[in-house]
Every structure is written in structure tokens, then in C-alpha cells.
Amino acid sequence: MASVVSNGALRHEKKPLGMRMRKYWGFYLMFIPVLAFVAVFHYAPMFGIRYAFYSWKVVGDPKWVGLANFEKLFKQSQFSVAFANTIVFSVVKLLLNTGLAVVISLLLNEMISLKFKKVSQTVIYLPHFMSWVVTASVFSLILSPSESGLVNQALIKLGLIDEPVYYLADKGWWRVWYYIINVWRETGWQTIIFMAMLTSIDPGIYEAASIDGAGRWKKMWYVTFPALGNTIITVLILNLAKIMNLFESVFVLQNDSVKRATNVLQTYVYYQTFNSGASADYGYTTAIGLFRSLVGLALMLICNYASKKVRGRGIV
């Protein structure tokens, strides 16, 4: 309901909640299953957070230990490595994927043959639908140091290396290939959002630029790229809030030789839980999870603030 106030402006007056619920009872009824689902599967499990302050091995009563789990956590050198890796892997991956997605989008946008453009788009989207387990198997074959390893054989034929390199067993090379594999799998998918943005640019601007004497390069640099600016920042901000969720891509590519150097927080929790040779202390692993969630929350709040500044609205 709207009413006119003294200065002539319209002001919306909200009806009381009860009245609105009665009026829109059908919508509220339909919302109940969603509310129940969120309450049961998202909020109820949060009560498990309390175990971060206990020592608990499933059977037997939990033993209150206060902040001891957190003290232990910060003393473990492997935890620091895992935390640093989580941040570094995620940020590098994010910058690489987003940067290359922009470049590929710009290149796709410049393609004249529509058919070739569509085929190219499909080809670069496809890896996204491959599971991480299959991706790891395929790249294990491609990177194999044996005669069947495509990369090693190609590099040897080109005279760039003399002996095959066991890339996935080398801590330095592992990281390089981790980023390459991620780019191969995810960059194509990320171009969708940029391609959508590019199609929304007013063709009149390109025409005006052409009349002003701009060539393809200048049109790309002065028209297309600035139009993408806001979208790039939005994508970066939205993805930054999720960077603590790193598990599968790392886990499937790990092996004994690189495990310690490449652990991220979630794989660290996994090994603490299933590799201890005894029932894991779920209090400790919950403490790691809680720490991860708190860092994720802090990042999300920062991103929300940044989003408000850049886009005029937050992400939550």
C-alpha cells in the first residue's frame, strides 16, 4: 500500500506480518518445505560445532577440552602448510581462470563464423562436465613418464627435454600442472558469463567507434574490455568468498610423494580422520572445520563490503 507524505513523495507502508501471511498464505505454505529443508540440513547440523571444544571419538562421552583443539591446530606444521596452500591454490586458480576466461571470451567474440564460434564454445565447455576422478586419470596418462605419456614424448621429440619427467611426483611441477588442469577444466565454463555480457553491448557503440576510425583491436580495447570490467570484478568477488572449499581437485591428483606439500585444509581433515590408524578425534577435525568456516565467513564479509562498493549491492 502506498500513501502520500507531506513532501509529496510516495511511501510504502508495510502491513503487519500476520496480515501479510494471511493474505499470501499459499506462498507461505509452499515455502514450508524449503524452510524445513534448510533448517534440518543446514542449521541443525550447526549444533555439531560444539564438538570443536571437546575431545570425542564417537563412542564414549565427549570430553570438554576448551580451546585445546585450536592450540594443537596452530602448533601443527602440516596445518599451516595446508592453510597456506588453500589460500595460494585458490587465489592463483581464481586469477588464472578469470583472466583466461576474459581473454577467451574476447577472442570468441571476435570470431566471424558463427558456426565455428559455437563449435569452439562447446569444445571449451565440455571439460567442465568431466568428473575430477576421470580428469585425474586422463592427465595421469597424458603426463606419464612412460612411452605412452603424451607430454613427455612430445617434449622429447621437440628436443626440449632429454629424459621424461615424472610431473605428478615432483612437488614443483605438480603445482604447475594443477593450475593447467584447472584452467583446462574450468576456464571454458567461466566464459559463459563473460560471453553473456559481451552480447549485451550495444552494437551502436561499435558502429560509432568504426565511424570514428577504430579498428578491431581498438574496438576491443576501448569498447569491449571496459564493458566487461564490472563483470570481472563481480566474478572475482563472488568466487573469492568460496575459496576455502577446495578438496576434490587436489585430492584426486595427490600421491605419496607430494601429499604433504600439496595438502589443503579439506584434504588435511580427511587424512586426519581416515589415516590416523585409530578412531579420529572428531573434536580436533571439527575445530579445523570451524576455523575454515570462520575464515570463509570473514572472506565473505570482506567480499560483501567490496561488492557494495563496486556494484552498489552486496552478495548476501
Added chain:
Amino acid sequence: MKKLVALMLALVLCMSMAAISASAEEPIKITIFVDGTIPDQNNGRDQFEARWEELHPGFDLEIIQPDHSSYYDVMQQRMSNKDDWPDVLILSSTYYVDYASAGALWDMTDAWENSRTKNSGRFTGDKVFEGLKLDGRLYGFAPTRGNGCVTYVKKAWMDACGITEAPTTYDAYIEMLKAFKEQYNTAPVAAAGFVGGEAPFINYLPEFYQDAYPYFVQLEDGTWVDGFTQDSMKEALQRIQDAVKDGLIDKETLTYSTKDCRDKFYDDSFGVFTYWAGTWATNLKTNLEANGKDGELVVLKPLEGLPLYFDRVPPVWCITSTCKEPEKVFDAFIDDMLDGGDTQMLFTYGPEEVYWSTKAGTVLDEEYEEGQFHMLENLEKPGALYTKYHIDPMLSLASFADGYYDPKEESVRPEAKAASALFNENSRMAGLVPGTDELSELNGDLTILKSEIIADIALGNISVEEGYARFEDEGGLESSEAIVESLNAL
């Protein structure tokens, strides 16, 4: 009025009698929590349950069966609430030790000592059961051995190299590998990892590890040591490094999965494969033949002077400490599992007319006469036969009673039987390590450090001495000593 009172009294009496009779006939309910080693409802579980109840009047069996791959996740969730504990559950060795230590399992030592199975004269698993005892007490029952790996060598490769006798010493074994390497120009041995992720850890490369063991072991005098810190382990790592360097072990062992190894074995990429005894002997043979290769395999006995193959600690059936009538549950469910008769038949070969039959008929193009035992076609995998139900007949710890027909001869292929027999004669059981706070707290990081050092030594990135220096520098030795101390303090 009197008539009415008499009538009411008679009615009350009748109702009381009926109630008493009903309560007397109330079956004892046994809730069992099982993984996929009891086949699921798509594979005759309901018929199994019905037949078990028919054999055990007075009992009502309730089977709770989560998906096999998430069994331990679901089991732990259930065990987190004492009110939800089942009467009986299957546990792997790690959970068995922890749950027993935490008082969650019923002590079945006395029940077992007086059991029909133990005193039947048919039972052959005394050593296995000794290995399951914690502080001399028994908390779990294993109807089978845990099984383990034996080394298979391709006969065709031996023939091609003119090797007529299977090697019996390490030197002869290495000579054989060198001959294979020269003949086929490929590393003749591959495995899924230079060290396993769970006990018995070394079972995929036993000829190279020999008497070394990378985990905590109890010596004969009762003291605990970390096998990784022993000289035998250093010597084993040197052997592995040399073999990788000489091209006898495929260096991609580091990243191979068991499936990679099987596929490469089938396509002749390598010729010596240490893998599960028993049914897998048949699987390896048939898959080689399906790939157009010679399927004949020679199973190596443990090399002279070296320890026997490792028998994995079997999963065990346990009764929880909240079970209301554990003696009755033990008697009906646990003790009867190897009764030498109908119940053992049910657990071993499954329900009749679902898993097996003696009626005349044709199964997968094979004709059977009336009265001839034969396994039936798998309900979920058309084209394949069922081979067993829960108990693998080749691993069973008790034979059937005298006079009771055991269809093992008809249901088990000769190569599987031979591999299993060789393993059973030449294996020892991996020991249980009791859980301690230090083990729980430190072993996760310690195991990863040990695996990394083993991998780096195997690949020749570092020497054995450098590996052990890293172990000390990076806190491995300190953690190892703390765990050993905690084990010795028990």
C-alpha cells in the same frame, strides 16, 4: 448378577492367559548393522532373512544395511547415540580395537570358549582368534580369514625366458625379473603404491619388503617398536630403490591405482603381480584370456628364509554392550554362523533357489541334472554366476560337519582353490595395534611423512640416509617415539 460376575472373571482369565501366551511367544529381536558383505535386497537379502528366521524360531532378525561405500560413516553416526546402537555389527580392525577399548563391545571371551563352534573339532582358526584378542579378551567373531595377497607370475613370460622353476630365493627372483626386463623391455613388477594405506601396508611388494614393516609392531618380548625405524626397513627401502633404478619395478607404482595395475597386467605391460589370493586367481586368469593372452599363472611361495605372506585382520562380527541378551544373541547368531550345517550353508552359499539350486535345469548354457548342486545366475549381473554369500568357502574357518554336503568342489574354480590353499599354508596374520591418544593425535601426520619418505627413496630422489635424516628433522622420530611410549605404557 453372579452369572455376570462369573462371565467377566472367565473373560479376564482368558485375556490374561492370552497375554501371557503372547508374551511367551514374543520373538527376541536381533538388530544387525551390516555392510555390503551381506548381499543387499537386490541379491536375496530378504530370502536370507526369512531362511535364517526359519532356522532360528523365536528370533526376529532386523537387518540395517547402509550403502557399502558409506558404511563406516553411517555406522559412526549411529554409534554416536547410545540409544541407537544395534545388537550386532560388522567392524574393521581399526574400529574393532577402538570400540572394544571404549567399552562399546560385549566381551565374548567366555561365550566363545564354551561355544559349539570352538569345540566342534571342525574349527581351524585358533591363530586368527588369538590375533583378535585384546589384553587376552575377545570382542569379535570372524567366520573367515582376512585373506591377503600372493605373487602371481605369468607362465608365458617364464617360458619365453626359459625359466622352468619358480624362484625360491630373492637372488633367483631378481634374476627372473632381470630376464623379464631384457625379454620384454618393460618393468616386470608394478603395484598400487610403494606402500599401502592400511594394514598390512607392504602386501603389494612382499619380496622387496621381506621382514620390514612400516607400522607399529609388538616384538616377541611384548615391547612395541615402530617398524619404520628398524634396520630391516632401511634395507627394504634400499632394495626397492635399487629395483626401481634397475627398471625392475615400474616407477609409476607411485601413482597407479589397483585398477591401473590390473589393466596393465591384462594387457601384458608387466608380468609379476602381487594381488589377492582366492577368487582373484580366477579373475586374473579369465581377464588375461579375454584379452587374448595366456592366462596361466604361477603362484610363488614365500621366498626361502623370508616371512610368510600377510593375512589381513578380518572384519569381525561384534555384539554391542547395549545388547539386552548378548548370550542368546551370541548363541543364535554368532555361534550358529559356523554350525557346520544349514546356517553355515546359508551364510556361505546363500538362500536356496536364489543363489543355488539342486533342481534340474540350464544355467548360463550349462545343463544340470536333478540333485546336482549348482550356483545360479547373478540377479544383478546377468551372465555371471553367484560365487558365495557372506562367507567365502575358501576362507572359512570351519569345515562343514561330517556327512553334511559341502559344495565347495563344484562352486570354486581349481586355480582359485590352489591360490587360496597356498596362501592359507603360507600366511601369518597382521597384528592389531591398540588405540592410544598419542596414536590418534600423531599418526595421521606421521603416516603421510613416512609415505613421502618411502616414495622419495623409491624414486631415487633421496638416499635412504637422507630419508631418515628428514624423518628426524621433520618431527617424525619424535612422534614415533611418543606413540611407541604410549603403546608400551598400556
